[in-house]
Amino acid sequence: MTGTATERTGEAVRDPEPGAPSHRAAPVSTYRLQLGPDLTFDAAARQVPYLARLGVTHLYLSPVLQAAPGSTHGYDVVDHSRISAEMGGRAGLDRLAAAARDAGLGIVLDVVPNHMAVPTPAWHNRALWSVLADGPESPYASWFDVDWSAGEGALLMPVLGVRLGDALAAGDLVLDEIVVPDAPDDGTVDPRSDVAADDAPGGTRTTVLRYFEHVFPVREGTQDLPLAELVERQHYRLAFWRVGDEELNYRRFFDVGSLVAVRVEDEAVFDATHALLLELVTSGVVDGLRIDHPDGLADPGQYLDRLAERTDGAWVVVEKILAGDEQVPPDWATVGTTGYDVAWRLQQLFVDPGGRAGLDAVMTRLTGDLAGGLEGVVEQAKHEVVAGPLYAEVHRLTDLAAAVCHDDPRLRDHTWRALHQCLRELLVAFDRYRAYVEPGVTPRHEAVRAVEEAAARARARLDPQRGDTLDVVVDLVLGREVGSAGRRREARRDELVVRFQQVCGAVTAKGVEDTAFYRWTELSSLCEVGGEPDRFSLGVHDWHAFAQRFSALTPLALTAGSTHDTKRGEDTRAALGVLAEDATGWSRLVEEVRSASAPYRGVLVDGLAENLLWQTVAGTWLPDARAATDRTDAADRPAGSGDEHRVIAADRLVDYLRKALREAKVRTSWTSPDEAYERAVEDLARRALEDPAVLTAFARWSHDHREELRAASLGIKLAQLTAPGVADVYQGSEGYSPTLVDPDNRRPVDVRDLDQRLARLDEGSGARTLADEKLLVTSRALRLRRDLPEAFVGPGAGYSPVATSTPCALAFARTLDGTPRAVTVATRLQGTVRRLGGWRDHVVALPAATGGWRDVLTDRVHPAGPVLVAELLADLPVALLVEAGGA
Missing domain, CATH: 3.30.1590.10 (Maltooligosyl trehalose synthase, domain 2)
Incomplete structure (x- = not known):
C-alpha cells in the first residue's frame, strides 16, 4: 500500500517535517468557489482578501481543466493537459494561487477522474x-x-x-x-x-x-x-x-x-490524464484534492493508492455517499468523504420527530397513498431505471455473465433471461452504491454481507426456480469459485466483478437520488444527496455517537452544509425543517392556499407538483429583514405587511419545479416532456406568487415561525463549523441564502455586499438581519478554527458531549488532549421551547475553565458549571464559547 497508515485510516496528518512539501498539512476549513465564465481565476483572486478575513484556510475550487464549449461547471473535461482558457488559463490559475498564498490561504482542487x-x-x-x-x-x-x-x-x-x-x-x-x-x-x-x-x-x-x-x-x-x-x-x-x-x-x-x-485503472491512462494535476500538487500550487465520484471507477482503492504515491500523501477527500452506518473502506488512501453523511445528520438533528405524522398526512392527502412507503417508492424507481435509461448497461452486464456461463459446461444451463432477471433484481435490491470487491482479492466481510443481504431481498421477488441462477450470480459478483473447479480468475469473470460494481452505483444514483427522492414529498428537505429521509429525525445522543465515531475514524474529512450537488441549500432545508415543528399549522396553511388557488389550479396539476410547490415557497421565503434587530416590533406588526412579501422569484421557482418534476418522471421527464402538464404547473406557480391571499398566508407563516427558522439556520451552521472534520463553506452560504438545485445554487454571489456587512460586524455594529447573524456565526467559528487548529484538526483534537438538562439544547466541546478548548451550544426544536414557555430553569453544565467562558458571538462571559440556558442564549439561539482568558 502507498501512503502512511495514518493517512489511510483517516487519523490526523502529522505536522510536516522541515523541508517537506506544504501540502502535507491538512486544511482547517475550505470555501467552495464555483468557477466558470461568471467567476474566472482573476475574479476569484479579487475575493481572496474577503475570504481571508472571513477566516477560511483554503480555497476549494471546482474543476479547472479545459471543459466542453459552453460548460458552466467544469465536470465535462475535454483536455487534461490544459487549464480552462475561459477561466484564465494556467497564468490565471497561477495568479489566483499567488494571491491565495500571499493571504495565507491554500488551495484544494476538484478532480474528475471518471469521465470526459x-x-x-x-x-x-x-x-x-x-x-x-x-x-x-x-x-x-x-x-x-x-x-x-x-x-x-x-x-x-x-x-x-x-x-x-x-x-x-x-x-x-x-x-x-x-x-x-x-x-x-x-x-x-x-x-x-x-x-x-x-x-x-x-x-x-x-x-x-x-x-x-x-x-x-x-x-x-x-x-x-x-x-x-x-x-x-x-x-x-x-x-x-x-x-x-x-x-x-x-x-x-x-x-x-x-x-x-475514462479507464484510469490503466496506468498509462492515469498518467496521461493526471500529469498536469499532479504537477499542480507537487509544485505547491495545489495543496489537496477532492475526487469526484470514485464509485464510478473500476478500482477506487487502486486509484487512491496511485494518487497518494504520486502526490506524496496529499490531503485527499472523496465524493463518496455512505448508506446508513456504512464507512469508507479502511484501506483507501483518503482522509474521508466530502461530508454528505454529516449534512443529513445535522439537518435531521434539528427536525422535530413529532411532526412526521402530520406531514405524512398532508402528502397522502395531496398525492394519494404511496404503497410501501419510501421503500416501495425506491424499489419502483430502481425497477424503472434498470428497465429504462440504464437498460443498455444491464444488458451489457447480462451479456458478460451469459458469456461466462456459456464458457463453463457446469454453468451453461443458466440462460440469458434467467441471468438478466437475477442481475436486475440484485441491482434493485442493493442498498448502497456498491460493495468493494476486487478480482483476485478475498472480499471484506462488509462487502460480502452487502451482496448477500441484497440477494436475500432479490430472492423474495424472483420466481423460486431462479434461485440456483441467483446463487451463481452472487458467487460471480463476489469473485468466488463457481462452476468447474479452478474457474475463478478469468478475464471475463474479473470484468464481471468490476462492471457489476459500476452498474450498481449508477442504478442507485439514478433510482434513488434522481428519481425516488423527487417523488417522496413528506418533508422534501430530507430527500438530499446521500440522505436518509426514512430516519426523519435524529436525537442528540445519536448525534453525539456519530460525531465521536467521526472524530475517531475520519477527523480530517470534509463536513458540508451546502454543496454544488445538493438539491436544496442549507437554509432552504432549515426553513423546511420548521414545518415539522408545527405540522398542524402547516396542514392548515396548505388547505388555505389550496382553497385560494383553486380557481386557477388546472385539472392537470397533480398532488406531487402541489406539495413540492408549497414546500418550496416555504423553504425559500426570505424572513422579515427587521426580525433580527427589532423583534418586539416584529412580533406586534400584522403579518402580511408589504415588506414581508419576500418570495422567491417566479422564474427560479418555475425552473426548479420543471427540473424536479422531470427528475421524478411521473407525469413528465427529460426524455418525454409533457408540455401541457408543465404549463399547468407553471401557471399555478406564477399565479400563486401574485395572489395576495397566498402571499399573506405564507407571510404569516414566516412571521409566526421566524424564531424557529433563526434557531435552525444558525444552529445547523454553527454545529457544522465546529463539529469534527474540516469545515466547508459553500459560496454565499455564510449569509442566509435559500437556494435550490443547480443551476440555481451556482448563481453569482454578491461578495461585495458580504464583505461590507462583515466589515460592519467587525467594527462592532449589531446584526441587522438573520443574514447578518449567520455571517457573524460563520466568521467567528471559522476564525476560531484558524486560531485554534490543534483543537479542531490536530492529532490531539477531540469531541466531548456537554451535559444539558434539556434535549432542546445541543452542547459539545472540542478538546485538545482531553481538555475542553471551545464549547458549542445550539437551540434545537425552538417550537418546543416556545410551547413549553421558554427555557425556564434548564441548564448547560459548562466544563471547568479558569476565568469562565467567553461567547465569541456576543462577548458575554459565563461561569463554569451549571449555567441557565436562558442566560447563555439571551441574545442569540447559539453560543460559541472559549476560555475567558484565552482566544
Missing part, C-alpha cells in the same frame, strides 16, 4: 476524436471503456433527432470540410466554433460528416463512397438518440450519453 465530455463539436475532445477516426487502432482506444465486439465494431453515437434512415432521406447528414487546429487552442480558437480563427497558428483541413452542429471525422479511404455506405463504414455508428438507452456500447456517467467514462 462527448462535446459538440467532437474535435474539442482530441482523444475521443482520434478514436472516432481510427477506432481500435487509435492510440487513445485504451482510454475509453468501449466494447468493440458489440455494435458491429463501431462506437455508438446516439445523437440523431430522428432515425438514421430518416436523417439520410431528409439530407440532414452531409459531408463538409472544416479546419481543426493542429495544437490545443490557446485563445486563438473560439471554443464555441468548429473552425480555427483566421490568425490561428495552424490547422488541418479535414473532411467531416456533419449533422447540424455535430461533426465527426471520416474514416481514411471512405470519402468518395456513396453517403449511406460511407456512414456504414465508419468506426462509429450514428443513431437515433433513444437507441442509446438500449444498445450503448461504451460506459458513460450514469445515463448521461454526453459523458464517456
Whole structure:
C-alpha cells in the first residue's frame, strides 16, 4: 500500500517535517468557489482578501481543466493537459494561487477522474476524436471503456433527432470540410466554433460528416463512397438518440450519453490524464484534492493508492455517499468523504420527530397513498431505471455473465433471461452504491454481507426456480469459485466483478437520488444527496455517537452544509425543517392556499407538483429583514405587511419545479416532456406568487415561525463549523441564502455586499438581519478554527458531549488532549421551547475553565458549571464559547 497508515485510516496528518512539501498539512476549513465564465481565476483572486478575513484556510475550487464549449461547471473535461482558457488559463490559475498564498490561504482542487465530455463539436475532445477516426487502432482506444465486439465494431453515437434512415432521406447528414487546429487552442480558437480563427497558428483541413452542429471525422479511404455506405463504414455508428438507452456500447456517467467514462485503472491512462494535476500538487500550487465520484471507477482503492504515491500523501477527500452506518473502506488512501453523511445528520438533528405524522398526512392527502412507503417508492424507481435509461448497461452486464456461463459446461444451463432477471433484481435490491470487491482479492466481510443481504431481498421477488441462477450470480459478483473447479480468475469473470460494481452505483444514483427522492414529498428537505429521509429525525445522543465515531475514524474529512450537488441549500432545508415543528399549522396553511388557488389550479396539476410547490415557497421565503434587530416590533406588526412579501422569484421557482418534476418522471421527464402538464404547473406557480391571499398566508407563516427558522439556520451552521472534520463553506452560504438545485445554487454571489456587512460586524455594529447573524456565526467559528487548529484538526483534537438538562439544547466541546478548548451550544426544536414557555430553569453544565467562558458571538462571559440556558442564549439561539482568558 502507498501512503502512511495514518493517512489511510483517516487519523490526523502529522505536522510536516522541515523541508517537506506544504501540502502535507491538512486544511482547517475550505470555501467552495464555483468557477466558470461568471467567476474566472482573476475574479476569484479579487475575493481572496474577503475570504481571508472571513477566516477560511483554503480555497476549494471546482474543476479547472479545459471543459466542453459552453460548460458552466467544469465536470465535462475535454483536455487534461490544459487549464480552462475561459477561466484564465494556467497564468490565471497561477495568479489566483499567488494571491491565495500571499493571504495565507491554500488551495484544494476538484478532480474528475471518471469521465470526459462527448462535446459538440467532437474535435474539442482530441482523444475521443482520434478514436472516432481510427477506432481500435487509435492510440487513445485504451482510454475509453468501449466494447468493440458489440455494435458491429463501431462506437455508438446516439445523437440523431430522428432515425438514421430518416436523417439520410431528409439530407440532414452531409459531408463538409472544416479546419481543426493542429495544437490545443490557446485563445486563438473560439471554443464555441468548429473552425480555427483566421490568425490561428495552424490547422488541418479535414473532411467531416456533419449533422447540424455535430461533426465527426471520416474514416481514411471512405470519402468518395456513396453517403449511406460511407456512414456504414465508419468506426462509429450514428443513431437515433433513444437507441442509446438500449444498445450503448461504451460506459458513460450514469445515463448521461454526453459523458464517456475514462479507464484510469490503466496506468498509462492515469498518467496521461493526471500529469498536469499532479504537477499542480507537487509544485505547491495545489495543496489537496477532492475526487469526484470514485464509485464510478473500476478500482477506487487502486486509484487512491496511485494518487497518494504520486502526490506524496496529499490531503485527499472523496465524493463518496455512505448508506446508513456504512464507512469508507479502511484501506483507501483518503482522509474521508466530502461530508454528505454529516449534512443529513445535522439537518435531521434539528427536525422535530413529532411532526412526521402530520406531514405524512398532508402528502397522502395531496398525492394519494404511496404503497410501501419510501421503500416501495425506491424499489419502483430502481425497477424503472434498470428497465429504462440504464437498460443498455444491464444488458451489457447480462451479456458478460451469459458469456461466462456459456464458457463453463457446469454453468451453461443458466440462460440469458434467467441471468438478466437475477442481475436486475440484485441491482434493485442493493442498498448502497456498491460493495468493494476486487478480482483476485478475498472480499471484506462488509462487502460480502452487502451482496448477500441484497440477494436475500432479490430472492423474495424472483420466481423460486431462479434461485440456483441467483446463487451463481452472487458467487460471480463476489469473485468466488463457481462452476468447474479452478474457474475463478478469468478475464471475463474479473470484468464481471468490476462492471457489476459500476452498474450498481449508477442504478442507485439514478433510482434513488434522481428519481425516488423527487417523488417522496413528506418533508422534501430530507430527500438530499446521500440522505436518509426514512430516519426523519435524529436525537442528540445519536448525534453525539456519530460525531465521536467521526472524530475517531475520519477527523480530517470534509463536513458540508451546502454543496454544488445538493438539491436544496442549507437554509432552504432549515426553513423546511420548521414545518415539522408545527405540522398542524402547516396542514392548515396548505388547505388555505389550496382553497385560494383553486380557481386557477388546472385539472392537470397533480398532488406531487402541489406539495413540492408549497414546500418550496416555504423553504425559500426570505424572513422579515427587521426580525433580527427589532423583534418586539416584529412580533406586534400584522403579518402580511408589504415588506414581508419576500418570495422567491417566479422564474427560479418555475425552473426548479420543471427540473424536479422531470427528475421524478411521473407525469413528465427529460426524455418525454409533457408540455401541457408543465404549463399547468407553471401557471399555478406564477399565479400563486401574485395572489395576495397566498402571499399573506405564507407571510404569516414566516412571521409566526421566524424564531424557529433563526434557531435552525444558525444552529445547523454553527454545529457544522465546529463539529469534527474540516469545515466547508459553500459560496454565499455564510449569509442566509435559500437556494435550490443547480443551476440555481451556482448563481453569482454578491461578495461585495458580504464583505461590507462583515466589515460592519467587525467594527462592532449589531446584526441587522438573520443574514447578518449567520455571517457573524460563520466568521467567528471559522476564525476560531484558524486560531485554534490543534483543537479542531490536530492529532490531539477531540469531541466531548456537554451535559444539558434539556434535549432542546445541543452542547459539545472540542478538546485538545482531553481538555475542553471551545464549547458549542445550539437551540434545537425552538417550537418546543416556545410551547413549553421558554427555557425556564434548564441548564448547560459548562466544563471547568479558569476565568469562565467567553461567547465569541456576543462577548458575554459565563461561569463554569451549571449555567441557565436562558442566560447563555439571551441574545442569540447559539453560543460559541472559549476560555475567558484565552482566544
